[in-house]
Amino acid sequence: MKLLALVSLLLGSSAAAWLPHAQVSVAARRGTTRALVRAAAAGNDQLVAQLRAAKPKDIAEILAKNINAIDQRLFLSLADLADATDDDDERDEIARLSSTVASTLETLLSKVRGEVEHPHPYDLLHVVEHTPLSPAGRS
Numbered sequence: 792m793k794l795l796a797l798v799s800l801l802l803g804s805s806a807a808a809w810l811p812h813a814q815v816s817v818a819a820r821r822g823t824t825r826a827l828v829r830a831a832a833a834g835n836d837q838l839v840a841q842l843r844a845a846k847p848k849d850i851a852e853i854l855a856k857n858i859n860a861i862d863q864r865l866f867l868s869l870a871d872l873a874d875a876t877d878d879d880d881e882r883d884e885i886a887r888l889s890s891t892v893a894s895t896l897e898t899l900l901s902k903v904r905g906e907v908e909h910p911h912p913y914d915l916l917h918v919v920e921h922t923p924l925s926p927a928g929r930s
Contacts, residue, residue, distance in 0.1 A: 839868050841853055850892065854892065854899065869892070872885055
């Protein structure tokens with residue numbers, strides 16, 4: 792980027808017009824980045840809707856069934872949803888859901904890591920059935 796600025800100064804603004812990023816402002820790039828994040832996060836809308844409608848005891852099972860589709864975009868979807876709402880109670884509910892999803896995933900993955908280290912004949916759904924939702928063991 793510094794090289795681009797140096798070339799622009801040396802050649803003048805009209806000569807730098809051919810450079811791909813010479814005319815793009817920071818605000819325009821920031822807007823494009825947010826649009827790309829929203830587009831990537833939109834693919835998780837169905838999973839987010841499922842999680843929001845689920846009872847707390849069913850969240851671990853939903854996450855286990857969708858484990859291969861879960862990545863940071865799920866949390867971007869939740870953050871985007873929280874940003875889009877004007878209702879403070881709904882925003883708090885989404886924050887609690889996000890926290891629950893993160894802690895449940897962490898619990899599931901640590902349990903699976905333990906199962907991998909000490910192989911067990913059961914699958915991930917068995918792990919879900921025998922994993923408490925909270926670290927303290929409360930549902």
